[in-house]
Amino acid sequence: MRKLIPIVIIAIIAIIVFSSGKSETQKILRIYNWADYVSDDVIKKFETEYHCQVVIDTFDSNEAMLAKLKAGATGYDIVVPTEYTVNVMIDDGMLIKLDPAKIPNLKNIDTDYAKLMRDGKMEYSVPYMVSVTGIGYNPEKVPDFTPSWSIFLNESYKGRMTLLNDMRETLGAALKSLNFSINTTNDAELEEAKNLVICYKKNIAKFDVDEAKRGLVTGEFFVVHGYNGDLQQIIEEAPNIKFAIPEEGTSMAIDCMVIPVGAKNVDLAHAFINFIHEPENCAATMEEVCYASPNTEAVKLLPEEFRQNEAVFPKKELIAKCELIEDLGDDNAKYTKAWDQIKSAE
Amino acid sequence: MKRSSLPLLTTIAVLVFFYFPLVLVTIESFNASKYGGPWTGFSLRWYKTLFTDAEVFRALKNTLIVGVVSTLVSMVLGTVAAFALHRFKGKLQAAHYGLIYLPLVVPDILMGISLLLFFVALKVELSLVTISIAHISFCISYVTMVVLGRLQDFDFSVMDAAQDLGADRLTAFRKILLPLLAPGILAGGLLAFTLSIDDFVITFFVSGPGSTTLPVYIYSMMKHGSPPVINALSVVLLAVTFVLVLYSQFLNHGGKENA
Numbered sequence: 001m002r003k004l005i006p007i008v009i010i011a012i013i014a015i016i017v018f019s020s021g022k023s024e025t026q027k028i029l030r031i032y033n034w035a036d037y038v039s040d041d042v043i044k045k046f047e048t049e050y051h052c053q054v055v056i057d058t059f060d061s062n063e064a065m066l067a068k069l070k071a072g073a074t075g076y077d078i079v080v081p082t083e084y085t086v087n088v089m090i091d092d093g094m095l096i097k098l099d100p101a102k103i104p105n106l107k108n109i110d111t112d113y114a115k116l117m118r119d120g121k122m123e124y125s126v127p128y129m130v131s132v133t134g135i136g137y138n139p140e141k142v143p144d145f146t147p148s149w150s151i152f153l154n155e156s157y158k159g160r161m162t163l164l165n166d167m168r169e170t171l172g173a174a175l176k177s178l179n180f181s182i183n184t185t186n187d188a189e190l191e192e193a194k195n196l197v198i199c200y201k202k203n204i205a206k207f208d209v210d211e212a213k214r215g216l217v218t219g220e221f222f223v224v225h226g227y228n229g230d231l232q233q234i235i236e237e238a239p240n241i242k243f244a245i246p247e248e249g250t251s252m253a254i255d256c257m258v259i260p261v262g263a264k265n266v267d268l269a270h271a272f273i274n275f276i277h278e279p280e281n282c283a284a285t286m287e288e289v290c291y292a293s294p295n296t297e298a299v300k301l302l303p304e305e306f307r308q309n310e311a312v313f314p315k316k317e318l319i320a321k322c323e324l325i326e327d328l329g330d331d332n333a334k335y336t337k338a339w340d341q342i343k344s345a346e
Numbered sequence: 347m348k349r350s351s352l353p354l355l356t357t358i359a360v361l362v363f364f365y366f367p368l369v370l371v372t373i374e375s376f377n378a379s380k381y382g383g384p385w386t387g388f389s390l391r392w393y394k395t396l397f398t399d400a401e402v403f404r405a406l407k408n409t410l411i412v413g414v415v416s417t418l419v420s421m422v423l424g425t426v427a428a429f430a431l432h433r434f435k436g437k438l439q440a441a442h443y444g445l446i447y448l449p450l451v452v453p454d455i456l457m458g459i460s461l462l463l464f465f466v467a468l469k470v471e472l473s474l475v476t477i478s479i480a481h482i483s484f485c486i487s488y489v490t491m492v493v494l495g496r497l498q499d500f501d502f503s504v505m506d507a508a509q510d511l512g513a514d515r516l517t518a519f520r521k522i523l524l525p526l527l528a529p530g531i532l533a534g535g536l537l538a539f540t541l542s543i544d545d546f547v548i549t550f551f552v553s554g555p556g557s558t559t560l561p562v563y564i565y566s567m568m569k570h571g572s573p574p575v576i577n578a579l580s581v582v583l584l585a586v587t588f589v590l591v592l593y594s595q596f597l598n599h600g601g602k603e604n605a
Contacts (some may be wrong), residue, residue, distance in 0.1 A: 028555075028556070032555070032557035035401075035566035035567040040399075055404075055555060056558075057555055057556065057558040058401075058562060058563050058566035059562075059566055060562075060568070064550065067459070067551075068462065068551055071459060071462045072462070072463070072467075073472055073551075073554065074460060075554050075555040126567060136523040187495070237379060248508040
C-alpha cells in the first residue's frame, strides 16, 4: 500500500496544479477545428472583447468529425468542415441557418470563391480558408516550365515527376486538362481522363503524397503534383522551388465555418464568424496559418510579397476555372474503377 | 559446442527496431527543417513552439486527468474483480470472466462508437467524465488479468495463519494480502495508465467540447499543422516516461530490501 501513496500524491498535485485558474462563470465558445488553424492572438483578442472563453477541439478528418456528430455528439458552437462535408451536413439538417444581420462582414467575402460553393449564398456556411492543388517545380531543372498539366506528357522529364496518389486529385487533373468537370459522372469523359492519366503514368516516377516533396528539395524530382499548403512549407525552406497552378484550372478545397444544431451559444458563434472576417483579424490569421482566406478586404492589408505568393493565393483569373471536389455518392465507384485500371496499366 | 548466434542477432534486431526510431525522433526534434528530412541545422524552435502552445497544454492536462482517474479507479475495481474471480468458481464467475475478457478483444472503433451512442441515448454530456468512464471500462480488464495472474501464485494459507494469530479479516487483508498483491496491482495500474494516455480511437468518439486529449490533438496535427512540434512533444513524453519507469524501478527495489 505504501507504494501507492507517492502515486496518489503525484496525482493529486498534478490535478491541483493543472486545474487551477480559469473561472467557469464566463460564456464559453466551443470550436471544433483542424489543428493549427487559428491565430492565438486573434482568439485572445476575441476573448477580451467578448468576455468569453474560447475552447478549441480538433479533428483529423471530415469523415471522423461527421461520424461523431452524426452519432449525436453535441455542444460545439462552431465547426470547420470542408465544403463537400458542409453539403452533407446541410442535407442531413445538421446545421443552423445563419443570420446575415449578425455577420455584417459577409460583405468582405470574395464572391468569386463563394460562387464555387453549392451553398454560394452563404445561408449555412461562411468560407474560412482555401487550398488548391497545383504543381511544385524546380526552375533550374525545368527551364521551359509552363503552368499546364501537359508537363506530365513531356518525356524529357521522364522519371523525375510525381503525381498525387489520390484518385480524385489525379483524375481531376486529367479531367481539367480535357476541359471536363472534376466531378463528372459521364463514362466517356472519365474513360478519356483515365487514358490520359495512363499516358502521364509512363513519364512519372510514382504516385505519391509525402515523400515526393522532399525529393523536390533534394533534387530527386523536378515536378511534383501537390497541395499548396504542403508545397508552401517546402518553399519556405528551399526558396528556389516554385509553385504554379495549371492554366487549365485545378481542384480547390474550401473549409467553412458552420454552426451545428445543438450549439449553445448561437449569438456568440455568429459574433465569432463576424470577428474572424474583420479584415485585420483575418489578415493576421492568414499570415499565421499560411492559407488564403477569401476575404477581399483582408487581402488588401497583407504585405505585397505574401499576396503575390502563388502558393497561397491563386491568380484571380484562375479561380473561376477551379472546382471543388464533391462527394459523388454511389458514382464514386466509377472513379475507383478507373483508378484501379490506371494502377494496373502497364 | 559452438553457440548459435541467432539469439544475439534477434536481440540486436529488437533493440534496433525498438530504440533506433526513438533516437531518430529525438534527433529530428532538433532539426530546424520544417518538414523533416535533410538536416538544416540545430534548433530549439519546435520546443519553443511547443511550450508556448496553450492548446497542447490543455490537451496534456486533459490526458493526465483522465489517465490518473481511470488508473486509480480501475486499480480498485480490477483488483476487487480479480479477487472475486479467484475465490469463487461458479457459473456466475464464468460469465463474469467472459465479460471482463471481452473488452480485451473488442475492436476499439466498435467500443468507441457504441459508447458514444450509449452516452447520447442517456443524454449524458460528453466531457472528461465520459472519457474517463470509457477508459475505466477497458482498463479494468487489464488490471484484473494482471492481478489474477498474481493471485494464482498466492498462498492463501498465510491469510489463514494471520487470522489464527488473531487478526480480523480486515487487518489480514490490509496487512497481508494487499502488500503481497501490491506489485501486481501496481503493474496493472501502470499498464492501465499507459493504455489510457495513448488511446485515440475510443477517446475521439467519447470526447466532448473542451476535452481534446493529447493523442487526438496529435492526430489532427499530423494531418494539418506542423509535424516537427510532434517530434518535440514525443521527446518530452519520452523523457517523462523514462523518469517514471526509473522511479517505479527504484520503488520496487526499495520494496525488496524492506521485505
